[in-house]
Amino acid sequence: MPAKIMEGISVAAAIKDEVAAEVAALATRGLRPGLAAVLVGSDPGSQIYVSSKVKTCGQLGLYSEKIELPETTTTEELLALVGDLNSRDEIDGILIQLPLPKHVNSALVLDNVDPAKDVDGFHRQNIGRLALNEPGLRSCTPAGIMEMLDRYEIPIKGARAVVLGRSRNVGLPMSLLLLHRNATVTICHSRTENLPAVTREADILIAAVGRMAMVDATFVKPGAVVVDVGTNQVTDAGDLERLFGDNPKKRASFEKNGSTLIGDVNPREVSEVAGYLTPVPGGVGPLTIAMLMKNTLAAMKRRRG
Ligand code: NAP
Numbered sequence: 001m002p003a004k005i006m007e008g009i010s011v012a013a014a015i016k017d018e019v020a021a022e023v024a025a026l027a028t029r030g031l032r033p034g035l036a037a038v039l040v041g042s043d044p045g046s047q048i049y050v051s052s053k054v055k056t057c058g059q060l061g062l063y064s065e066k067i068e069l070p071e072t073t074t075t076e077e078l079l080a081l082v083g084d085l086n087s088r089d090e091i092d093g094i095l096i097q098l099p100l101p102k103h104v105n106s107a108l109v110l111d112n113v114d115p116a117k118d119v120d121g122f123h124r125q126n127i128g129r130l131a132l133n134e135p136g137l138r139s140c141t142p143a144g145i146m147e148m149l150d151r152y153e154i155p156i157k158g159a160r161a162v163v164l165g166r167s168r169n170v171g172l173p174m175s176l177l178l179l180h181r182n183a184t185v186t187i188c189h190s191r192t193e194n195l196p197a198v199t200r201e202a203d204i205l206i207a208a209v210g211r212m213a214m215v216d217a218t219f220v221k222p223g224a225v226v227v228d229v230g231t232n233q234v235t236d237a238g239d240l241e242r243l244f245g246d247n248p249k250k251r252a253s254f255e256k257n258g259s260t261l262i263g264d265v266n267p268r269e270v271s272e273v274a275g276y277l278t279p280v281p282g283g284v285g286p287l288t289i290a291m292l293m294k295n296t297l298a299a300m301k302r303r304r305g
Contacts, residue, residue: 004275005276005278006283007279008148008282008283011144013290015147016060020059033093034300035065035296038082040070040073040100041100041101046099053289056293057293062293073101075103075108082109082112085113089304093117093295093296115136115137119296120295127173130173130177131176133180137299141174141229143177144288144290144291145227145229145284145287156182157182160183160186161178161184162202163186163188164199164207164209165206165229166189175187178206200221203225207230213243214265215264215266217273220273221273223275224275225276226265226270228283230264230280234250234260263283265277
């Protein structure tokens, strides 16, 4: 039986409805959560991400500010901006869209964001709190995945979970969130040996490597829950044929744009083995934005009482 598709997009819609309802209730008391999104340079991908985050704020009733700065912006200028945003009471969340230009000291900029306004959960203080299972702002993508697993009633306690990837924004916090829910967690990375043998032990497999369709059927235990975080572009016609066959939607998008999206999971192969699978697009991506809204609301409630 093919895998059940876990519709992140529907879970994200439910989370956004809940946030909008709370924001509306706060508005009656004259309170409004606010997000500042900082975009440096003109990377088209980053521009799309920031615009959609700001647009979602508007849809849910949050206040937002989009601060666009030229590519030549210096570390010192960004530090001054962050200091200003830290001090403004109506700003509850500060989002610095990554990557920043190479000449900017990104770590220093991120470290200077007030941890209480760090709605991306990237600040070392928030990562430390997560490691210790103390309250704090959690990274949006893994927090969204936990919401999705819960809403699909996937058992986590006692499950064998394997996280492919150990990045600061996805793999590492994902592993910690699963650990704190009493999964038995294995973290894999580029130096892991016999990768498919390790991932085949997983009841829950999270793929966050950024490698096109790397997770094939040999990586997956029959019936496993597979969450595909990856966002990769298929730009080669041979890969399109191999990965999607004659899928008309994918062919049309490839012909129109010269590329089409694929995750870290080979969807055709893995859907024949897994019990559950998230689609790309429409899986993890929408959850990330929904959780950014939820984090901004949570940051407001915590900071402004
Ligand atoms: P990243 O910072 O590049 O980290 C990738 C991780 O994968 C690293 O830990 C790396 O290991 C590991 N890795 C790379 N190649 C591997 C291989 N061949 N075998 C085993 N492990 C390997 O990427 P990221 O930020 O975590 O993002 C991962 C993917 O998720 C990307 O496609 C990104 O676009 C996507 N993403 C999607 C969303 C969303 O909302 N949908 C959000 C965030 C990220 P080492 O540590 O050993 O180098």
